[in-house]
Amino acid sequence: MSGRTLFEKVWGDHVVLRSPLGEELLYVDFNMINEGQSFLAFDQLRIEGRTARRPQQNLAVTDHYLPTINRDRGPAGIANPEIRRVVEMMDENATEFKLPHVGWWHPDQGIAHVIGPELGISQPGMLITCNDSHTATHGACGVLAVPIGGGNQLRHVIATQTIWLKKPRTMCIVVDGSLPNAVTAKDVILAIIGKIGVGGATGFAIEFAGSAIRAMSMEGRLTICNMSIEAGARIGMIGPDETTFNFVHGRSYAPKDADWERALAYWKRLSTDTDASFDREISFEAAQLAPMVTWGTSPEDCSPVNGVVPDPSEIGDSDRRRHVERALDYMKLKPATPLQQITIDRVFIGSCTNSRIEDLRAAAKVLKGRKARVPGMVSPGSHGVKRQAEAEGLHQIFLDAGLEWREPGCSMCNGSNGELVAPGERCASTTNRNFEGRQGRGALTHIMSPAMVAAAAVHGQLSDARRM
Amino acid sequence: MQPFTVLTAVAAPLEVAKVDTGMILPGRYMRRHRRPGHDYGEAFLYDLRFDEKGQPNPDFPTNQPAYRDAKILVTGSDFGCGSSREGAAFAVLDFGLKALIGSSFAEIFQGNCVQNGIPVITFPEAIIHEVWRQLRAQPGTEMTIDLPNQTVVTPDGSVHHFDISPLRKDRLTRGIDDIDVTLEYRASIDAFEARRRALISWLPTASRE
Numbered sequence: 001m002s003g004r005t006l007f008e009k010v011w012g013d014h015v016v017l018r019s020p021l022g023e024e025l026l027y028v029d030f031n032m033i034n035e036g037q038s039f040l041a042f043d044q045l046r047i048e049g050r051t052a053r054r055p056q057q058n059l060a061v062t063d064h065y066l067p068t069i070n071r072d073r074g075p076a077g078i079a080n081p082e083i084r085r086v087v088e089m090m091d092e093n094a095t096e097f098k099l100p101h102v103g104w105w106h107p108d109q110g111i112a113h114v115i116g117p118e119l120g121i122s123q124p125g126m127l128i129t130c131n132d133s134h135t136a137t138h139g140a141c142g143v144l145a146v147p148i149g150g151g152n153q154l155r156h157v158i159a160t161q162t163i164w165l166k167k168p169r170t171m172c173i174v175v176d177g178s179l180p181n182a183v184t185a186k187d188v189i190l191a192i193i194g195k196i197g198v199g200g201a202t203g204f205a206i207e208f209a210g211s212a213i214r215a216m217s218m219e220g221r222l223t224i225c226n227m228s229i230e231a232g233a234r235i236g237m238i239g240p241d242e243t244t245f246n247f248v249h250g251r252s253y254a255p256k257d258a259d260w261e262r263a264l265a266y267w268k269r270l271s272t273d274t275d276a277s278f279d280r281e282i283s284f285e286a287a288q289l290a291p292m293v294t295w296g297t298s299p300e301d302c303s304p305v306n307g308v309v310p311d312p313s314e315i316g317d318s319d320r321r322r323h324v325e326r327a328l329d330y331m332k333l334k335p336a337t338p339l340q341q342i343t344i345d346r347v348f349i350g351s352c353t354n355s356r357i358e359d360l361r362a363a364a365k366v367l368k369g370r371k372a373r374v375p376g377m378v379s380p381g382s383h384g385v386k387r388q389a390e391a392e393g394l395h396q397i398f399l400d401a402g403l404e405w406r407e408p409g410c411s412m413c414n415g416s417n418g419e420l421v422a423p424g425e426r427c428a429s430t431t432n433r434n435f436e437g438r439q440g441r442g443a444l445t446h447i448m449s450p451a452m453v454a455a456a457a458v459h460g461q462l463s464d465a466r467r468m
Numbered sequence: 469m470q471p472f473t474v475l476t477a478v479a480a481p482l483e484v485a486k487v488d489t490g491m492i493l494p495g496r497y498m499r500r501h502r503r504p505g506h507d508y509g510e511a512f513l514y515d516l517r518f519d520e521k522g523q524p525n526p527d528f529p530t531n532q533p534a535y536r537d538a539k540i541l542v543t544g545s546d547f548g549c550g551s552s553r554e555g556a557a558f559a560v561l562d563f564g565l566k567a568l569i570g571s572s573f574a575e576i577f578q579g580n581c582v583q584n585g586i587p588v589i590t591f592p593e594a595i596i597h598e599v600w601r602q603l604r605a606q607p608g609t610e611m612t613i614d615l616p617n618q619t620v621v622t623p624d625g626s627v628h629h630f631d632i633s634p635l636r637k638d639r640l641t642r643g644i645d646d647i648d649v650t651l652e653y654r655a656s657i658d659a660f661e662a663r664r665r666a667l668i669s670w671l672p673t674a675s676r677e
Contacts, residue, residue, distance in 0.1 A: 016660045017653060021635060025653065027660055029671055040554060043502040050647065056673040082499050089501070100674035121672045151554035152583055152646065160650045162657055255670030263670050 003273025005170050006239050007205045010144040010270060014127045016162060023164045030121060031157050032112045032130040033060045033099070035090035036416070037150030041131075042093040044155050052097045053161045059121065060094040060101040061112040062087060064416045068379050068406035074104060080418050097158070110382020110408040113137035113352035117222060118384050120251025124240035124267040129157050134352050134432065136228040140221035141248065142240035142270055144205075147229065168235060169279040171201055172272075174210035177286035182466040184362065185220030186354060186430070186449035188212065189227040190292035192284065194302040202232030204280065207272060212286035213238060218247040219358035226353045227432050230299040239271040291465050293339055293448045294434045296327035301434070303339060305452065305464045311335035330436050331444050332424075343461040344446070345425040347376030347403070347453050348439075351413035354430035355381030359450040360389045363430075364397040366454035366468045373460035377404040377419075379411045401457070415440050428456035469585045471643030472615055475566055477539035479611040479623075480529040481600040484516070487543065488550030489577060491515060493559040502558055509562035511555075534608035542599050543570035548577025557581045567613050569620065571596045582636045583645055587615055589630045599623070615641055 004012070014026040038060075045051070052058060065086045070077030075091075078084035087104065094101035102109050108119060112130055116122040116138050124142030129135065131150040138145035148154055148163065157163055175188055193200070206228050213221065221238050228236025238244075245264060248254045255263040290304035301324070303310075309328065312335065315321040328335065333342065349355070349363050360380060378398045380386040386408060389395055395405045412419045413431040415438075421427045423442030430453050431438075434445040446462060455463040497511035517528045529535040541560075547570050548556060557580035560568065567586060571593040578588045591599075602623040603609060612621040615637065620628050639649065650657075665671065 013664075017656050025650065025657075027657070027664060029664075029668075037498075037554075039499075039501065040558075047503070048647075054673075056675060057671075059674045086499055098676065100676045121674075123670075123672065125668070126671070149552070149554065152580070156646055156650065159647050160657065161661070162650060164646070164650070253672035253674075259670040263668075266668070 003276035005272040005276045005278060006142065006207055006237055006270055007144065007170055007235065008276070010125055010127065010142070010237075011167060013125065014144070019164070023166050025162050025164055026127060028129050028157050028161050028163055029057065029126040030128045031058045031161075032116060032128065033058060033154065034064050034112055034130070034132055035062050035086050036064050036131060038131055038154055039086070039089045039093060040151040041155035041158060042097065044151070045097070045159060050159045052099060052158045055098045056100065057161060058099045058158065060090055060099050060103070061115065062090050062101075062103045062109065063111045064410045064414075066104050066407075066409045067417045068377070068409050068411050068419060071104060071407050083418055107383055110380075110384065111352045111355065111410055113222070113226065114355060114381030114385065114408075117141055117218065117247070118251070118382055120248055120254035123248055123254070123263070124244060125270050129163060133229045134226050136234065136236040137222050137226040137352055139225040139228070139235060139237035140218060141244055142237060142267065144235060144237065147234050168203055168205045168233075171204035171206050171233070171280045171282070172278040173206055173208050173282050173284070175208070175212040175284045175286050176210040177212055178215070179212055179286045179289060182291055182451060183289050184449045184451065185216055185223040187289055187292045188284070188286070189224045189230075190294070190299065190302045190447070191289050193227065193231045193299045194292070195284070196231055196282065198230060198298055198300045199232045201228065204233050205235035205237065206231070206233045207278070208236065208238050209272070210283075214241065217358055218243060219356040222356065223353055223359075227299065230432060240267050241271070291449065291452050293446050293452065293462050295331065295333060295339060295446070296324065297330055297434055297436050298323070298327070299432070299434060299447065301327055305339055305448075305462060307339055309333045309335055309337040309339065339462050340464065341461065342446070343426070344374055344428045344456055346374050346421065346427050347372065347457045348379075348412045348421075348427055348429040348431065349376070349450055349453055350379030350381070350406075350411050351431040352381065352410070353432040354450050355379060355385065355408070357385050357388050359430065360385065360394050361392070363450040363454040364394040366451050366458065366465060367401040367403075368397050370401060370458045372402045372457035374457055375402070376457055377406050377412065379406040380408050382408050403457070412439055414438055421445070428453045428462065469643045469645055472566070472585060472587055472640045474612065474614045474616070475539065476610050476612040477566065478535060478537050478608055479540035479542055479569070479599075479603055480535040480538035481603045482529065482541055482543045483600055485544035486546045486549055487513070489548055489553050489556035489574075490550050492548065492556040493553060498553065498555060502555070502562075507562035508555060508559040509564065512559040512563035532607065539564065539566040540611055540613065541565050541568050542596060542603065543568055545571045545593065546574065547572070548574040550574070552576045554580050557584045557586065560586060569596070569599070582640060585640060585643060585645075587613065587632070587640050589613065589620060589632070591620075591628060591630060595628060
């Protein structure tokens with residue numbers, strides 16, 4: 001019998017039963033809930049008279065709709081009444097359904113995918129769900145983390161602590177070798193998406209492996225898994241190792257004492273067996289990679305920063321050509337323009353992709369002693385990250401550079417809290433999606449690493465972080 | 469949820485193709501609570517049913533007296549395409565519709581309707597066009613949907629057979645949703661949970677402060 005992959009082991013450990021129709025019922029160890037569309041699930045549960053099966057295996061987190069200013073005034077500080085109402089509904093629903101809640105007032109408040117790992121909730125071998133498409137982030141901790149819909153699927157998880165899923169196929173993406181200077185996890189995942197496309201991993205659970213991934217910190221690994229969905233995969237995982245164990249150890253929810261030893265023994269058995277095979281394997285050479293930026297309206301529309309805007313007339317595939325034509329029209333870019341000649345209007349550093357302490361350190365390193373030529377804001381991923389950054393004086397570097405130092409939340413990544421890029425404004429952003437209108441109607445988004453956003457801020461145009 | 473077996477009711481023709489979920493439930497209603505008495509019925513196809521001044525559009529079938537009690541809507545192709553918003557199915561339900569018949573429906577929307585007890589029945593376009601013609605000829609006529617026997621009786625009395633997945637038919641006729649189906653395995657879940665908690669005793673549990 002051949003060996004099993006990390007994904008197959010963790011999946012197998014959660015199967016309650018198989019239906020005759022091929023779906024499997026999986027047990028959910030922990031469920032995180034944001035205020036997005038979750039009120040639909042709670043409304044329906046209320047109408048049906050249902051309750052949460054295991055309230056304490058849930059954590060409501062207010063992150064999407066909370067503005068990053070005026071926090072001291074609570075919901076009263078939220079100017080838009082519809083946004084305020086969504087924040088209040090999360091408070092009410094968490095209370096009514098007896099769910100633990102990291103709300104606007106909580107000292108640990110932050111983005112769900114930042115605080116899960118930070119608090120030690122995200123532990124190897126767990127199955128975690130969340131009503132957010134970037135849930136795979138937790139996979140960096142060896143978690144089988146599954147994004148679910150905010151209505152029916154969330155309602156089902158709350159009521160039953162289980163989820164019906166069809167088992168995806170397995171894909172291994174191997175990145176071997178050493179990353180060149182100033183090439184970060186964000187550049188690696190953008191290069192992967194650029195190569196395999198936004199549908200390249202649809203229907204697969206990805207495992208990221210190889211010496212370059214092994215050498216990454218947990219922050220970098222979280223960035224990698226975070227963008228699995230941008231390659232089409234709902235699940236992305238990294239085998240737990242000493243880096244993972246050291247990261248989890250001592251955190252609030254981490255196992256302690258005798259439990260720690262037992263947990264460690266279990267976690268060490270989860271890694272993919274040497275004789276296991278994947279349905280698909282793809283390899284990348286770390287040494288070949290460069291800092292990346294997007295030029296279009298899909299994360300796959302990316303290029304090394306020393307490249308140029310592509311020319312649609314040179315693209316053979318007609319669907320791809322039409323997409324690129326439309327993307328360049330939306331982005332107001334001309335073919336063959338060197339990417340480093342694209343001027344920007346603002347920057348944003350934050351989001352579940354790049355708002356952890358290492359991200360802020362990387363941006364601050366570039367900005368130290370320099371001024372930003374454009375306005376912008378920095379939103380740390382959590383209050384934990386914010387406290388750490390302030391202890392290190394990073395906030396002062398951002399403020400001295402002329403950027404705003406904001407409170408934690410999803411903020412300008414999708415603007416559901418009202419913080420938007422203005423129509424026609426061009427933003428260098430550490431976020432995950434450059435879709436049309438993602439950061440606001442008519443907003444022109446270029447996504448890249450924190451160091452690259454910082455370099456763009458300093459020059460007022462897309463720039464190569466390697467030269468800073 | 470109400471079981472669905474046989475329904476005889478007034479059918480209204482909605483002769484519009486590609487009615488997307490953004491039309492079925494306009495985005496501005498999406499931040500609304502859905503509670504008994506304050507439902508999504510008002511939102512259902514609001515911009516088709518009313519003009520810019522909020523006056524009922526006389527061309528919309530259910531604004532006409534003959535179709536006022538319609539419980540079946542006979543729709544154009546690709547009904548429910550676009551965004552996956554689950555609220556669109558709530559809007560159909562809250563508006564008082566019990567079944568949808570059409571030539572094609574978006575897959576996600578179809579699943580959401582079944583989840584809420586609304587059968588979504590498809591026929592070839594030619595049959596739908598003929599049904600529209602019959603409904604127009606005699607506004608307010610009734611049609612019969614027999615789910616157990618998988619047939620629809622059109623206004624002219626002809627009987628048409630339709631296909632539906634056995635799983636969906638079972639859920640609709642028993643009036644159960646996905647949670648009810650899962651809870652039929654409650655003993656297995658309980659046993660699994662007890663085993664897992666014994667084995668992985670350190671699993672994190674949050675607490676309300």
